[in-house]
Amino acid sequence: MSLRLSTVILPYRRWQEGGRAAWTRAEQLGFHTAYTYDHLSWRSFRDGPWFGAVPTLTAAATLTDRLRLGTLVTSPNFRHPVTLAKELISLDDISGGRVTLGIGAGGSGFDATALGQEPWTPRERADRFAEFVPLLDRLLSEDAVSYEGDFYSAHEARNIPGCVQRPRLPFAVAATGPRGMRLAARYGQAWVTTGDPKLYENGTPEQSVQAIRGQADKLADICAEIGRDMTDLDKVLLTGFTPDRGGPLQSLDAFVDFAGRHMELGFTDLVIHWPIPDSPFATDEKVFEQIAMEAPAQLR
Secondary structure, three states: OOOEEEEEOOOOOOHHHOHHHHHHHHHHOOOOEEEEOOOOOOHHHOOOOOOOHHHHHHHHHHHOOOOEEEEEEEOOOOOOHHHHHHHHHHHHHHHOOOEEEEEOOOOOOHHHOOOOOOOOOHHHHHHHHHHHHHHHHHHHHOOEEEEEOOOOEEEEEEOOOOOOOOOOOOEEEEOOOHHHHHHHHHHOOEEEEOOOHHHOOOOOHHHHHHHHHHHHHHHHHHHHHHOOOHHHOEEEEEOOOOOOOOHHHOOHHHHHHHHHHHHOOOOOEEEEEOOOOOOOOOOOHHHHHHHHHHHHHHOO
């Protein structure tokens, strides 16, 4: 098994001031997929420039030919399945069928209150996610959908001609709990994790690997319960949120070691953040490009 290496490009730069160049360079470097975060704002970037995910990916689609594109991740915090489906079908058409939807339950950050609502409890986020994903699956797969749920509704929503990718564009479902993992197993073409957030501050890389192994084992059990072949589900690690932090991007050897340990857990895809100076994602650009160009060959 070989490892696919992807990147996530945060939408914090104006298109003509570095934003455009990053996406074209991502394709030149041979990344499998280039993702962006689908937030209204995010953490320390809140008081600076931050652009929308779907328009950014649409622009990137017109610049590239081979690079897959996606969100990592979209959430129900400020999205509705009906309008999101229309945008995704349009994006999939413009890109010629190169879109992956990373999707998760959302959190308690700025997105959670930007529309004026009170933050949802973890239980409510899970309940909404459990309704959001199946409805979005239908909207992207069927020409016309009507649905009345506890949180979302659709009334004769039309999505003709549908996705270029059939029966719909792939879902990469981010989940660490059993309810989210069941959605990943049932509706996902991939499962996404960032590791165990409780270990980020004071955990060790070894503890992180054990925790991620535990997550993968839980997913395997759920797949077995519903009759899903676990090997049919890609496994994606979004790096930068384990106790290793930016260590794996300090050198090619460090990254190959990090990636190898996670390949042993069954991961098919690793995602690394595009370098951002003066941020948690500050990385030497030359080392970053060396990793992009040379690491995949060492991880076959």
